[in-house]
Amino acid sequence: MKHLVIIGNGIAGVTLARHVRKMSDRKITIVSSETEFFFSRTALMYVYMGHMKFEHTQPYENWFWAKNKIELVQDYVHTVLPEENKIQLSSGREIRYDDLVLATGSVPNKFGWKGQDLEGVQGLVSKQDLEQLEITAPNNKVCKRAVIIGGGLIGVELAEMLHSRHIPVTFLVREKGFWSGVLPQQDAQMISNHIIEHGIDLKHEEELDEIIDDGYGKVKGIKTKKGEVIECDMVGLCAGVRPRIEFLQNSGINLNRGILVDRHLKTNFKNVYAIGDCAEQLEPVGERKATEAVWYTGRMMGETLAQTLCGKPTKWNPGHWFNSAKFMDIEYQTYGWVWNKPKEDHAHYHWQDVDQKCGITVEYRISDREFIGINAFGIRMQHEVFNQWLDENKTVDHVIEHLNKACFNPEFYKRPFQEIKNDFKKNQKSLSI
Numbered sequence: 001m002k003h004l005v006i007i008g009n010g011i012a013g014v015t016l017a018r019h020v021r022k023m024s025d026r027k028i029t030i031v032s033s034e035t036e037f038f039f040s041r042t043a044l045m046y047v048y049m050g051h052m053k054f055e056h057t058q059p060y061e062n063w064f065w066a067k068n069k070i071e072l073v074q075d076y077v078h079t080v081l082p083e084e085n086k087i088q089l090s091s092g093r094e095i096r097y098d099d100l101v102l103a104t105g106s107v108p109n110k111f112g113w114k115g116q117d118l119e120g121v122q123g124l125v126s127k128q129d130l131e132q133l134e135i136t137a138p139n140n141k142v143c144k145r146a147v148i149i150g151g152g153l154i155g156v157e158l159a160e161m162l163h164s165r166h167i168p169v170t171f172l173v174r175e176k177g178f179w180s181g182v183l184p185q186q187d188a189q190m191i192s193n194h195i196i197e198h199g200i201d202l203k204h205e206e207e208l209d210e211i212i213d214d215g216y217g218k219v220k221g222i223k224t225k226k227g228e229v230i231e232c233d234m235v236g237l238c239a240g241v242r243p244r245i246e247f248l249q250n251s252g253i254n255l256n257r258g259i260l261v262d263r264h265l266k267t268n269f270k271n272v273y274a275i276g277d278c279a280e281q282l283e284p285v286g287e288r289k290a291t292e293a294v295w296y297t298g299r300m301m302g303e304t305l306a307q308t309l310c311g312k313p314t315k316w317n318p319g320h321w322f323n324s325a326k327f328m329d330i331e332y333q334t335y336g337w338v339w340n341k342p343k344e345d346h347a348h349y350h351w352q353d354v355d356q357k358c359g360i361t362v363e364y365r366i367s368d369r370e371f372i373g374i375n376a377f378g379i380r381m382q383h384e385v386f387n388q389w390l391d392e393n394k395t396v397d398h399v400i401e402h403l404n405k406a407c408f409n410p411e412f413y414k415r416p417f418q419e420i421k422n423d424f425k426k427n428q429k430s431l432s433i
Contacts, residue, residue, distance in 0.1 A: 003027045004309065005087065005097035007077050011295055012276030013103030014038045015302030016309075021068050023310040028069070029095060031087070033076035035127050037062055042295060044130050045157045049164045054127075080251045082269040099271045099309060102248070102259055103302075106241035106277040106293050109150075115211030120219035121235045124158050133161075136234045140167045143233040147171075147222050149208045150239030151178050153325045156191075158236045159200050160328055170201040170230055172208060178327070184340050184361050186350050187375055191327045194357060198328055211235055241293050243278040256280055258291045263315040265305050273309075275301035285318060287337055294323055320390045321373070322383060330357050335386035336373025338363045346372060349396065349427055351420050360403075360420065364396035371399045379416075381406045400424045 004020060006013040009032035017028050043057040065072050073095070079088040086096045108123025110116050120136050122129055137143035146162050148155050151173035162169050175181055177188025178195060195202050207225045214220035221231040243258035254260040254268045258280030265273045274280075276298035277291070284290045300318055307314035324333045338361055342348050345366050352359035358378030364371050371394050374386065385406035389399055404417040 001025070001027050002098040003029065003096065004099045004101065005095055006030045006101045006103055007080075007087070008032055008103035008105055008276070008278075009034065009038050009072070010041060010103060010105050010276060010298060012105075012298035012302045013101065015299050016101060016103065016275065016306050017070050017302075018068075019303055019306030020309055021070060023306065025069075027071075029071040029073060029097075031073045031075060031077055031089070031095070033074065033090075036072055036074045037065070039127065041125075044124070044127070045161050048130060048133060048161045054130075077247060080248055080253070082252060082267075082272050085271070097271075099273070101305065101309075102253075102267075102272070102274040102278055103276045103298075104244040104278045107244050108154075108237045109240045109242050110237065111239065113208055113211055115213055115219065116237070118211055118213055118219045118235075119217055120233060121211055121237060123237045123241075124154050124161075125241065133234075137162060137165070137167055139165055143167050145170065145230070145232040146234040146236060147230055147232045148236040148238055149222075150237070151175060152238055152240055153179075154241075155236065155238035156195065156327050158238055159195065160198075162234075163198060163200060168201070170203065170232070171195065172203050172206045172224065174205060174207045176204055178202070180340060182340055183375065184338065184348055184350070186352065187359070187361055187377065188340075190352060190354070190357075190359060190377065191330065193354075194328055194330055241277065243280070243291060245278055256290075263317075264308055264313060265301060265316055273305055275305055281316070285316065288318070288321060296323065320387055322386075327377075330378050331380065333376045333381050334373065335376075335381065335383065336363070336371070336390050338373040338375045347431075349400075349424060351416075351423050352377075353416060353419075356414060356416070358414075358416065362396055362399065369395040369397060371396045374399070379407060380409050382408050 004026055006017055009030050013030060017030055037058050039057040046052050047054050076090040077087050078090050086094050088094050108125060122132050137146060145168045147170045148158055149172050159169050159171055177185050178191040180188035192202060209223045209225045211219055212221040219235050221229055222235060223229050245255055245259055248255060258278050259267060259274035260282055261267055261274050261279050262282055265275055267274060277293040280291045304314050304316050320336055322335045342363060346363055347366050349362045361375040363373045371389060400421055
């Protein structure tokens with residue numbers, strides 16, 4: 001019986017294991033040093049905030065794995081030997097495989113800052129990070145102030161978590177608006193204002209210079225590139241993530257920023273694959289980045305590779321870009337492509353209701369008015385509807401006219417679509433003058 005070994009028990013690796021089991025009876029082993037059982041990484045913040053216990057983040061009962069004949073090994077992979085078809089674990093155990101899948105995820109970026117390895121400096125990616133946060137910042141008596149570096153999705157989650165325990169937070173963002181490297185400035189400014197309204201000390205166009213040692217190996221503050229010194233007991237490194245690939249440096253597997261894979265998610269070894277955050281496409285798909293640290297991407301890669309491993313070779317074809325997140329109380333969804341600045345022959349249409357904390361930004365092509373993508377804030381949209389409109393190359397006029405068909409806000413929630421249509425007509429009229 002062929003043996004499939006998966007390194008990593010995040011959404012990518014576990015989705016792969018589940019789908020392979022549905023289609024085959026081959027032997028499956030998942031190796032992870034993080035936890036014995038799979039958990040929802042996106043729910044870690046709610047454990048810290050007291051909305052749920054850690055066991056509530058586990059979608060499957062502990063008996064699920066044995067019942068489905070998926071062996072779980074909690075250990076760290078020390079060495080991968082692809083020419084010998086085996087891996088070596090820190091415990092000294094060796095596991096041989098017929099197919100190996102690397103689903104090792106990512107770790108917080110570090111950029112060589114002085115003091116970046118001090119006690120009290122951490123990211124928020126793993127269960128161990130959550131456990132460390134409970135030690136470093138259990139309350140506002142132990143942690144009198146925290147500083148968060150980097151204006152991304154993990155950063156705003158960490159800010160909300162700390163704020164829930166009344167810990168003062170200073171947030172350093174190098175852009176003019178929150179996440180404005182991704183969001184158009186009007187969207188970024190709305191999110192910035194919302195974060196500030198929650199009492200977060202958000203500093204725009206500011207960067208970390210160094211983390212200050214208290215003389216005993218613990219953080220006591222930071223210095224910004226503008227020279228400001230901010231005293232703190234905890235520093236959150238949230239300036240993006242990078243693939244977890246250090247243990248593969250001498251494996252012979254081709255690496256760049258991540259693990260290089262072809263369209264079948266295969267490495268330079270015929271029986272070694274990579275999926276999820278750690279995988280890097282040799283040729284990016286369309287406008288997508290070569291590496292994508294996105295939950296949806298990991299899940300879809302697991303589903304795709306399962307087909308190949310079960311005798312149905314399937315290329316990675318993720319379809320239209322989509323993602324979702326939450327900025328404090330504002331839910332965010334994006335479908336298709338909306339760049340922070342419109343591409344050539346493209347334009348943006350913006351609408352915002354500042355009081356309701358909701359809005360949209362639509363990107364479209366000027367020459368033929370084709371709809372390119374949408375950002376939605378505070379308005380829940382249906383993925384299937386936008387997928388269809390993008391497949392059918394609908395115009396921006398069609399999308400705005402029928403936007404209510406894509407909404408699934410609750411019945412008594414304000415639906416601003418007539419207001420959007422009226423504003424859009426005024427906007428287009430002014431552009432034509």
